[in-house]
Amino acid sequence: MQQTLSVAHDLFAERGYAAVTMDEVAAAVGVTKPLLYNYFGNKERLYIACMERAGEGLFTMIGEAVAQAKGPSEALGAGIRAFFGFLDADRAAWAVLFDETSAHVGEVAARVADYRGRIAELVAGSLLARLPERSRGAARVEVEALSAALLGAAEALARWWLRTEAVTAAEAAELLISTVEPGITLRSKKGEAS
Numbered sequence: 001m002q003q004t005l006s007v008a009h010d011l012f013a014e015r016g017y018a019a020v021t022m023d024e025v026a027a028a029v030g031v032t033k034p035l036l037y038n039y040f041g042n043k044e045r046l047y048i049a050c051m052e053r054a055g056e057g058l059f060t061m062i063g064e065a066v067a068q069a070k071g072p073s074e075a076l077g078a079g080i081r082a083f084f085g086f087l088d089a090d091r092a093a094w095a096v097l098f099d100e101t102s103a104h105v106g107e108v109a110a111r112v113a114d115y116r117g118r119i120a121e122l123v124a125g126s127l128l129a130r131l132p133e134r135s136r137g138a139a140r141v142e143v144e145a146l147s148a149a150l151l152g153a154a155e156a157l158a159r160w161w162l163r164t165e166a167v168t169a170a171e172a173a174e175l176l177i178s179t180v181e182p183g184i185t186l187r188s189k190k191g192e193a194s
Helices: 002-015 022-029 033-040 043-067 072-089 091-097 106-129 133-164 169-193
Strands: none
Touching: 002 022, 002 043, 002 091, 022 033, 022 043, 033 043, 043 072, 043 091, 043 106, 072 091, 072 106, 072 133, 072 169, 091 133, 106 133, 133 169
16 A cells, blocks of 8 residues: 555656546556555545645644744744745655645545645644733734735745745745744734733
């Protein structure tokens, strides 16, 4: 099974969900197509199995990075650096998780939305946890909105970086941090004053 997932993962990353067939995966693994269908059910479920490995890896990397942060700005920086570090270290995982050729409806789309939601919740929770407890309630909606916007900005910048490689992944991370960090710092100081 691990060999099948590795081969399928590489094929999906290289060519995209839409271009890969179960026949190609079966031939590359050296099994019959019926065996592949018997184990995974269909192409969508095989793709989801590959996507889960990538999504859990990204989620874990960001979670571990922000866990050590002391304040909102430090959590923001650590999370963005982890996001771009993951992208730089495993472009294939990124390609599988955020494949623009995958279905925009159905279970694949639901799983992608779930990972995006979990990452946005992780970011929001991390930032809120570093605000004074008395300020968290008032800041919750704003922090959740900013976390969703930040994830969208990180994904857009990641796509640009992958397309151009005009800067390093670390430089792309620092660009995003320097753009959004002043607002986070201002908001967290405002929360502390409340």
